[in-house]
Amino acid sequence: MFKQVALILVLLISFQFGSGQDYFRIKADFSVKVKKSDGKMNLTMGKVYYDKNFKELIYDITFPQAEKWIIADTSLVIFRKDTLSERSTIPSINEFTVFHLSLNSNLNDFGLKNSVYKISKVEKKDSLVLSYWKIPKQASKLLDFVVVAKKENRLESVVMFGDKATILSRQFFRNYVAIGSFEFPGQIVQIIYDKDGKENYQVTEFRNVKVNDLENPGLYHFTFNTTKK
Numbered sequence: 001m002f003k004q005v006a007l008i009l010v011l012l013i014s015f016q017f018g019s020g021q022d023y024f025r026i027k028a029d030f031s032v033k034v035k036k037s038d039g040k041m042n043l044t045m046g047k048v049y050y051d052k053n054f055k056e057l058i059y060d061i062t063f064p065q066a067e068k069w070i071i072a073d074t075s076l077v078i079f080r081k082d083t084l085s086e087r088s089t090i091p092s093i094n095e096f097t098v099f100h101l102s103l104n105s106n107l108n109d110f111g112l113k114n115s116v117y118k119i120s121k122v123e124k125k126d127s128l129v130l131s132y133w134k135i136p137k138q139a140s141k142l143l144d145f146v147v148v149a150k151k152e153n154r155l156e157s158v159v160m161f162g163d164k165a166t167i168l169s170r171q172f173f174r175n176y177v178a179i180g181s182f183e184f185p186g187q188i189v190q191i192i193y194d195k196d197g198k199e200n201y202q203v204t205e206f207r208n209v210k211v212n213d214l215e216n217p218g219l220y221h222f223t224f225n226t227t228k229k
Contacts, residue, residue: 028206037198050099051220
């Protein structure tokens with residue numbers, strides 16, 4: 001279960017956007033379809049809630065079974081039938097997710113501008129503007145550089161490269177939803193390459209996106225006893 005959760009979280013980390021209005025809360029229906037290189041497939045569906053002030057990422061899963069996943073600070077906890085089922089320590093990621101960065105008007109450079117990455121080159125290719133971001137060697141043993149593609153200042157794709165310019169993953173951002181000046185990708189397609197170069201696909205779709213929901217604050221903050229029964 002933890003590997004499945006982690007795969008979904010990897011996809012949702014690191015993005016940016018632009019907006020003048022203060023957006024602080026987002027909710028949406030979501031589905032995640034995964035097809036692994038060995039042919040195995042799985043589907044996860046539910047609702048997601050995030051308030052940048054609480055900094056708690058809450059997944060209310062309806063399929064394949066009813067669960068709640070809560071990511072807060074460095075903890076991932078999973079509840080089934082209001083009972084704590086699993087608890088794991090993970091890196092603090094909420095401020096680097098698509099939800100947090102889009103609410104903070106920081107989606108179009110994939111969150112790299114305020115990271116340890118340094119831009120090394122910018123070029124135009126047809127209708128796309130490509131920016132190349134280099135990571136210091138002491139910061140990562142896996143990643144070498146990242147190429148971000150934008151079209152009309154909107155994030156289109158991200159390609160991550162490892163040693164010897166080996167492609168580690170590709171991500172594509174499609175079907176943007178506009179709510180006032182707020183924009184959010186309705187579909188994110190990610191291709192992750194394993195050590196043998198085989199492709200693993202993950203497609204995340206968001207529907208019924210709503211921002212600044214003032215009627216249901218309890219959905220964005222989860223109070224629980226972390227004692228596992």
